[in-house]
Amino acid sequence: MGFLDRFFRRESPRKSAKERLQLVLIHDRADISPGTMEMIRKDIIHVISNYMVISEDGIEMDLERDGKSVALVASIPVLEVKRGRGREGVK
Amino acid sequence: MIDRKKAGASAETEESLMDTRIIVVTSGKGGVGKTTVTANLSARMAMEGFKVVAIDADIGLRNLDVVMGLENRIVFNMVDVIEGSCKLPQALVRDKRVENLYLLPAAQTRTKDAVSKEQMMDLCESLRGEFDFVFIDSPAGIESGFQNAAVGADEALVVATPEVSSVRDADRIIGLLESFGKRSINLIVNRVRPAMVRSGKMLGVSDVMEILAIGLIGIVPEDDSVVVSTNKGEPLAMANLTPAAKAFEKIAGRILGKDIPLQDIDDLDERGFLVSLKKIFGRRGGRY
Numbered sequence A: 001m002g003f004l005d006r007f008f009r010r011e012s013p014r015k016s017a018k019e020r021l022q023l024v025l026i027h028d029r030a031d032i033s034p035g036t037m038e039m040i041r042k043d044i045i046h047v048i049s050n051y052m053v054i055s056e057d058g059i060e061m062d063l064e065r066d067g068k069s070v071a072l073v074a075s076i077p078v079l080e081v082k083r084g085r086g087r088e089g090v091k
Numbered sequence B: 001m002i003d004r005k006k007a008g009a010s011a012e013t014e015e016s017l018m019d020t021r022i023i024v025v026t027s028g029k030g031g032v033g034k035t036t037v038t039a040n041l042s043a044r045m046a047m048e049g050f051k052v053v054a055i056d057a058d059i060g061l062r063n064l065d066v067v068m069g070l071e072n073r074i075v076f077n078m079v080d081v082i083e084g085s086c087k088l089p090q091a092l093v094r095d096k097r098v099e100n101l102y103l104l105p106a107a108q109t110r111t112k113d114a115v116s117k118e119q120m121m122d123l124c125e126s127l128r129g130e131f132d133f134v135f136i137d138s139p140a141g142i143e144s145g146f147q148n149a150a151v152g153a154d155e156a157l158v159v160a161t162p163e164v165s166s167v168r169d170a171d172r173i174i175g176l177l178e179s180f181g182k183r184s185i186n187l188i189v190n191r192v193r194p195a196m197v198r199s200g201k202m203l204g205v206s207d208v209m210e211i212l213a214i215g216l217i218g219i220v221p222e223d224d225s226v227v228v229s230t231n232k233g234e235p236l237a238m239a240n241l242t243p244a245a246k247a248f249e250k251i252a253g254r255i256l257g258k259d260i261p262l263q264d265i266d267d268l269d270e271r272g273f274l275v276s277l278k279k280i281f282g283r284r285g286g287r288y
């Protein structure tokens, strides 16, 4: 890296190559198969059901890609919150 | 002969004496050094005393024959064997310079559709017990040519250069190989230019490793001797010890299970010497 680059905190090609790679791989790898997605869905239902009654048919779940990040976004309709089941109550 | 690992023996019959290791050399991206790696590791292993066959699975675009310098002696090819036009031993080209080194050439005038996965599987199985090592040079891409090359292999060597597109494609190939159930997948980083890494102009081996997170089995520097050896059709192992030749020797050693430490090549200079600054620093730094 040259003096000027360092002075102006310009990113080195090495660093930007690495960052670009990391980013592009997040997207590539987030190409999750429908089978895996279904497993995640089942697991989420299982965990949430400990705390509340949810509408399994109404669940919407998807990976959303936005610039620098990928997010797993889920919308889970709650029908009823179970009473008296705090964190400790779950086994 | 050098000690052979007896693990994973497939000795169904009396005569299968050898535990054959079938290794596919692949990359995803084209032109990153698959053929170079296949030719040089095959030659190196033969020089270590093992019986080796290098298979060119790049049907229609054969190149391994010229890189190994055996193009003038080809009579039959892999597709002839698969279609039953000749027997396997008739298609094997024996290298006269090194004992125990053979090439099974690709067909040049056919396409990758000339063979099926099942046929490749059968071909590989027929080599078990006959050779110590089978190296398969895969075509670029992720389609049937690559899949045919990989189907019969137990192990995979993934070749990548320190470039964004190559590492990205390597990541994809690693994912596919894992989904095929390959147990052993190792990475070779080829064409490393330490000076450019040090000056922050290019990805280093450490960066590539951090990103791909698989086993690293070797680092091959950018080296003019590779071009010269390709032009002459003489694998590096057969001639002088250039940095690339040394790199292939080390990789062969690691494949044989020898404990050869991986130097952080990002700290090496163009000729493969440790950068003196680091050397001096290292000596001063307590460890002597």
Ligand SMILES: Nc1ncnc2c1ncn2[C@@H]1O[C@H](COP(=O)(O)OP(=O)(O)OP(=O)(O)O)[C@@H](O)[C@H]1O
Residues within 6 Å of the ligand: B027, B029, B030, B031, B032, B033, B034, B035, B036, B037, B058, B063, B138, B139, B140, B190, B191, B192, B220, B221, B222, B223, B224, B226, B227, B230, B244
């Ligand atoms: N370490 C190296 N130093 C210098 N040149 C190299 C090195 N490795 C490979 N090359 C050169 O790069 C070119 C491509 O190499 P090679 O044919 O082995 O790649 P490949 O992955 O088999 O390509 P393809 O995908 O077309 O089959 C060749 O000209 C070769 O000489």
Ligand SMILES: [Mg+2]
Residues within 6 Å of the ligand: B034, B035, B036, B058, B063, B137, B138
């Ligand atoms: Mg090739």
